[in-house]
Amino acid sequence: MHGMDISWDDLRTVLALVRGGTLAAAAQDLGVAYTTVARRIARVEAAMGVTLFERLADGYKPTETAKLVAEHAAQMEQSQDALLRGVSGRDKRLTGTLTITAPQLLIGPALGPAIDAFCKTYPEVRLDVRATNTPLDLTRREADLAIRISREPGDSLMGLRLVEQQTAAFAAPDVADRIAQDHQSPVDWLNYAAFEDVPKGIDSSWPNHRVRIRFDDMVAILGAAQAGLGVARVPFFLGRTTAGLVQVPVLPPQPYMDIWIVAHRDVWPSAKVTAFREILTTHMRANRGLYVA
Amino acid sequence: MHGMDISWDDLRTVLALVRGGTLAAAAQDLGVAYTTVARRIARVEAAMGVTLFERLADGYKPTETAKLVAEHAAQMEQSQDALLRGVSGRDKRLTGTLTITAPQLLIGPALGPAIDAFCKTYPEVRLDVRATNTPLDLTRREADLAIRISREPGDSLMGLRLVEQQTAAFAAPDVADRIAQDHQSPVDWLNYAAFEDVPKGIDSSWPNHRVRIRFDDMVAILGAAQAGLGVARVPFFLGRTTAGLVQVPVLPPQPYMDIWIVAHRDVWPSAKVTAFREILTTHMRANRGLYVA
DNA sequence: TCACGCATGTGCAATAATGCATGGTATGGA
DNA sequence: TCCATACCATGCATTATTGCACATGCGTGA
Numbered sequence: 116m117h118g119m120d121i122s123w124d125d126l127r128t129v130l131a132l133v134r135g136g137t138l139a140a141a142a143q144d145l146g147v148a149y150t151t152v153a154r155r156i157a158r159v160e161a162a163m164g165v166t167l168f169e170r171l172a173d174g175y176k177p178t179e180t181a182k183l184v185a186e187h188a189a190q191m192e193q194s195q196d197a198l199l200r201g202v203s204g205r206d207k208r209l210t211g212t213l214t215i216t217a218p219q220l221l222i223g224p225a226l227g228p229a230i231d232a233f234c235k236t237y238p239e240v241r242l243d244v245r246a247t248n249t250p251l252d253l254t255r256r257e258a259d260l261a262i263r264i265s266r267e268p269g270d271s272l273m274g275l276r277l278v279e280q281q282t283a284a285f286a287a288p289d290v291a292d293r294i295a296q297d298h299q300s301p302v303d304w305l306n307y308a309a310f311e312d313v314p315k316g317i318d319s320s321w322p323n324h325r326v327r328i329r330f331d332d333m334v335a336i337l338g339a340a341q342a343g344l345g346v347a348r349v350p351f352f353l354g355r356t357t358a359g360l361v362q363v364p365v366l367p368p369q370p371y372m373d374i375w376i377v378a379h380r381d382v383w384p385s386a387k388v389t390a391f392r393e394i395l396t397t398h399m400r401a402n403r404g405l406y407v408a
Numbered sequence: 409m410h411g412m413d414i415s416w417d418d419l420r421t422v423l424a425l426v427r428g429g430t431l432a433a434a435a436q437d438l439g440v441a442y443t444t445v446a447r448r449i450a451r452v453e454a455a456m457g458v459t460l461f462e463r464l465a466d467g468y469k470p471t472e473t474a475k476l477v478a479e480h481a482a483q484m485e486q487s488q489d490a491l492l493r494g495v496s497g498r499d500k501r502l503t504g505t506l507t508i509t510a511p512q513l514l515i516g517p518a519l520g521p522a523i524d525a526f527c528k529t530y531p532e533v534r535l536d537v538r539a540t541n542t543p544l545d546l547t548r549r550e551a552d553l554a555i556r557i558s559r560e561p562g563d564s565l566m567g568l569r570l571v572e573q574q575t576a577a578f579a580a581p582d583v584a585d586r587i588a589q590d591h592q593s594p595v596d597w598l599n600y601a602a603f604e605d606v607p608k609g610i611d612s613s614w615p616n617h618r619v620r621i622r623f624d625d626m627v628a629i630l631g632a633a634q635a636g637l638g639v640a641r642v643p644f645f646l647g648r649t650t651a652g653l654v655q656v657p658v659l660p661p662q663p664y665m666d667i668w669i670v671a672h673r674d675v676w677p678s679a680k681v682t683a684f685r686e687i688l689t690t691h692m693r694a695n696r697g698l699y700v701a
Numbered sequence: 702t703c704a705c706g707c708a709t710g711t712g713c714a715a716t717a718a719t720g721c722a723t724g725g726t727a728t729g730g731a
Numbered sequence: 732t733c734c735a736t737a738c739c740a741t742g743c744a745t746t747a748t749t750g751c752a753c754a755t756g757c758g759t760g761a
Contacts, residue, residue: 120439123416123488137708146413148750153709163495164504172708172757180495187491191484195416198480202456202473211457430738441720446739448718465727466738703761710755717748725740731733 121162123191128155129167130188133181137174196255200381203259213387214243216251217262220333224356225374225405226262229398233391240387248332253379260378260388262395264350267375274377275392277399281407284314284366285354287343291363294321294346302365303327303345305336314348314366321365352405368408374399414455416484421448422460423481426474430467489548493674496552506680507536509544510555513626517649518667518698519555522691526684533680541625546672553671553681555688557643560668567670568685570692574700577607577659578647580636584656587614587639595658596620596638598629607641607659614658645698661701667692 131141132152142149156175160167167184168175177185217226222244234242251257253272268274286294293300301323304313308331313324327345330336333353340347341359350371354360376395378388424434425445435442449468453460460474470478510519515537527535544550546565561567579587586593594616597606601624606617620638623629626646633640634652643664647653669688671681 121488121492123420123484126488126491127416139708149708150710150751151749154748164501165495165499170709174708180498183494183498184491187487187494190487190490191416194480194483194487195414195419197483198419198477199414201476201480202458205473205476206458208457432738442739443721443741444719463739468739705759705761706757707759708755708757711753713751715748715750717746719744719746721742721744723741723743725738727738728736730735 121159122155125155125159125162126184126188126191128152129159129181130185130192132156132168132175133177133185136176197381199256200254200379203256204381204383204385207386209237209386209390210239211387212241212243213260213391214245214258215260215262215391216245216247216258218264219246219248220337220353221262221264221374222246225352225399226395228402229395232398233394236394237387237390240390253377253382256382259382259385260376260391263375263377264372265375266372268377271380272377273380273383274375275396277374277376277396278403278406279373280350280352280371281368282348282350282366282371283354283368283408284346284363285349285357285360286340286346286363287359288361290343290346291361294363294365299323301325302363305330305339305345305347307331307333307336307348314369316367316369318365318367324365351407355405374406414452415448418448418452418455419477419481419484421445422452422474423478423485425449425461425468426470426478429469490674492549493547493672496549497672497674497676497678500679502530502679502683503532504680505534505536506553506684507538507551508553508555508684509538509540509551511557512539512541513630513646514555514557514667515539518645518692519688521695522688525691526687529687530680530683533683546670546675552675552678553669553684556668556670557665558668559665561670564673565670566673566676567668568689570667570669570689571696571699572666573643573645573664574661575641575643575659575664576647576661576701577639577656578642578650578653579633579639579656580652581654583636583639584654587656587658592616594618595656598623598632598638598640600624600626600629600641607662609660609662611658611660617658644700648698667699 128141128145131144132138135141135144138149138152142152145152156168165180166178167181168177222230230242230244233240245251245258250263251261253261262277264280294302298321302321302325304324304326306326306329308329310329311326313326317324328339330339333349336347336349337353337357337360339345341357346363346365348366348369351368354362376392382388421434421438424437425431428434428437431442431445435445438445449461458473459471460477461468461470515523523535523537526533538544538551543556544554546552546554555570557573587595591614595614595618597617597619599619599622601622603622604619606619610617621632623632626642629640630642630646630650630653632638634650639656639658641659641662644661647655669685675681
């Protein structure tokens, strides 16, 4: 009984294999060769005297026991995440790596100057920027700190509202001219994602609206607007900083989600996060006019 | 940030070192050489970029960070314990090892026949018996199953009352004779552990009592009683099965704690535990007369 | 039907981890 | 004061682990 001591790393391997389904997937997740995964699994099975996986043609199929193991190993993983967050949070050094994440389009015009200032002020800190469309999981330490466009920070996260935002309608200059001169001319909207209809709050002196194209990507919308394909409702900072776009008066400024800086409770007090937070709040608030009418 | 992946086994090593205080103690706990512990600690410190221990002449002194790490590693350990219990509990095989624990003195007269029967019925199961004075931690899997003398099974444990018990006074035959013939002769009690005074419920026709010696060990009490040093209050099964002791009428049968078989909830349904439980309940209940007047 | 992609299993060489032996240092008791 | 003890650090041979190259099996689509 006491002799049954199993390597914790082998348990983590079981977890990765249950999640990944195949040796290759688990191996990539763990950063080892798949043969290593196979051998570790065999070792755990021998140590516990249990069959954990059925070897099938299309991968390793976990038995009920393996699922049980994976469940508890996932708990261990959560503890490990909390551990690393805790260590990171009490780190008072301004050296090493800081990983931040932000929506792609926020990086350039909005964060660029702040990031530049941070790098100059703290040259010892290596900054890792992860620009993503889908938000990273700060609980699982995919990043130390996130800049997000949302209404509230999530659970167990701390947040600070950086600036308030508004949106307006933007288009290529010739499109804008045509619309400004002829109130009867049709306004072709370029919609983002799940927005089915033309924006609410449109100025009633322009009666002819229709949704022309829908996109799942904001970069594409900006490109289409630049190419003169239509009018897009975008945050002020984007419309103003994207070359070849001008504001169109069909849509008065609309309230939009604010920009937040968020981090996990445990990581929030870290020196690097604090330093970045201070520089960012300064820069963003100094330029708050960029984000509203 | 993502590169900061630390071996779970190394975290366990930190935990062991925080607990043990010295490399040697941690090494023994983990079953490795102490140099290995030192190297793993160095590796974790390098990977996290933090000093976890002060190297002192009399051992490794954990920093606050190390304590934090140990705290979370202890959580991981709890998850691992739960994992092993779960796997053990769903084990339907009647092979392998079963670890049981019981108070030293219960093993011989009370459990002996049942243990013998179990070994004969299930020769494929290797039985590990751990006779201890202080109860083992079933939550931490120090044993699969325990036979205990107590009023109730503990938290998160399942239990079954095997038999009820009574105590009485026992002594060497010559001491017993003297007391039986002369009600005025002094009765010298051999007390166990924390019992300060002579037992309650003594028959009033023997007026002269005193505590002669106190012991912290029941084996020693039985030896002293055999040697004629005095009268001891012991459970019936002990008094009756210890050579050279006879019952003394100064103390009518007293209620005592019952004998329980207990196991952790998770382990309880295991095939080996179930099998042992059934054989034991049968044997104990067939001999329930041994334990009471 | 055959080729292809994706999966697992195995043998071997490189690498990393480990245990052992040795040396150094502080502490406490004869 | 000297010795015994218990601790940590380092160098080296051994062992275990790992990655790579190659072989194999199975389902899918041209």
